[in-house]
Amino acid sequence: MKITFSTYSSQGRGQSFQQEIDALKSYFGEEEIEINALKMETLTLEEQVKLASESSIFVTASGGGSVTGIFLPPGSSLFVYYDDVGGLAGGRKTGTPAMLDFDLLNNLSYIRVHWLPLFRGRSHHRTSPNVTSAFIHLVEHELKLVREYNSNNN
Amino acid sequence: MLTQQRFSDYDIVHNGGRGALMYDFRNFMMENIGLNARSAGMIVIYDLILRICASYSSTF
Numbered sequence: 001m002k003i004t005f006s007t008y009s010s011q012g013r014g015q016s017f018q019q020e021i022d023a024l025k026s027y028f029g030e031e032e033i034e035i036n037a038l039k040m041e042t043l044t045l046e047e048q049v050k051l052a053s054e055s056s057i058f059v060t061a062s063g064g065g066s067v068t069g070i071f072l073p074p075g076s077s078l079f080v081y082y083d084d085v086g087g088l089a090g091g092r093k094t095g096t097p098a099m100l101d102f103d104l105l106n107n108l109s110y111i112r113v114h115w116l117p118l119f120r121g122r123s124h125h126r127t128s129p130n131v132t133s134a135f136i137h138l139v140e141h142e143l144k145l146v147r148e149y150n151s152n153n154n
Numbered sequence: 155m156l157t158q159q160r161f162s163d164y165d166i167v168h169n170g171g172r173g174a175l176m177y178d179f180r181n182f183m184m185e186n187i188g189l190n191a192r193s194a195g196m197i198v199i200y201d202l203i204l205r206i207c208a209s210y211s212s213t214f
Contacts, residue, residue, distance in 0.1 A: 046187050053189065070180050109173025110180075 001143055004055040005037040009065025015081060015118075017059060019127040020135055027136050033143070040065055056146040057139060062100040062115075074110040075149030077142040085121030095121065112145070114138065 005021060008014035021037055036055075040048050052058055052071035060066045062082040069078040080099075087096030097117070105113050116135070119126045169176070181191035 046189070049184060049187065050189055053184065053191075070176065071184065074177070103168040104176075107167075107169040107172055108176055110177045 001032070001056040001146065002034045002036065002054055003057045003139070004051055004059065005035070006040050006058065006060035006065050006068065007037050008039050009061050010063045014065075015061050019132065020059065023132045023136055024139060027140075040068060057142055061118075062098065066101060066105065069105065069111070069113075070108060072111045075153070076146055077112045077114065078105065078108075079114050079116055079138075080105060081116050081118050081126075083120055084117040112142065114142075 003024065005017045007016050017037065021035055024033065024035060036051065038051070043051070048068055049071045052068050053073055055072060055076060057077045057079060058069050058072055059079040060069060060081070062080045066078070066080050069080075072078060082100070083098045085093075085095050086098035087094045088098070089096075099115055102115075117126070119131070125131070184191035
């Protein structure tokens with residue numbers, strides 16, 4: 001099962017996702033999952049679409065890069081990391097969540113979309129053990145659902 | 155103020171109920187660049203719908 005990380009998808013919001021990748025590699029066996037961490041702008045359009053269409057889980061920062069998630073196959077999952085205090089109104093910071101393209105992504109009824117905060121405005125960090133553990137369990141749960149979907153539809 | 159802003163941002167839903175339309179858009183875009191858009195699972199579903207329609211129309 002393929003998990004794709006879209007790394008550094010924008011200058012301001014882009015992430016390396018290295019902590020999440022390392023956590024998944026140490027938790028799952030290599031034969032169980034295949035992890036791809038790629039900077040999408042280095043790929044052609046066809047390569048990006050093909051990669052997304054073959055992924056069980058697509059992890060990205062919110063913003064323009066997350067729209068590649070529309071090419072995920074039915075029954076798969078999109079994880080969108082958003083800036084929880086990055087909201088703007090009239091060009092001014094409001095301290096509200098910046099869940100960009102919320103209306104588009106949440107209505108893609110053929111995939112499941114999860115919004116995960118970057119915890120920029122909180123005292124705890126995204127890479128703290130509890131948050132990393134929650135991420136791993138979410139991935140585990142989603143892989144189970146994808147597996148069930150595929151076995152019911154193939 | 156912040157609470158008001160938080161809620162007003164999500165007052166209007168623009169794409170509710172457009173999942174099927176967006177799925178068709180995805181498939182059109184993929185087929186347009188030469189990729190196979192429909193997974194085996196979805197072909198089964200479309201095939202089933204076609205069979206039901208054919209069966210229904212053949213009764214008249």
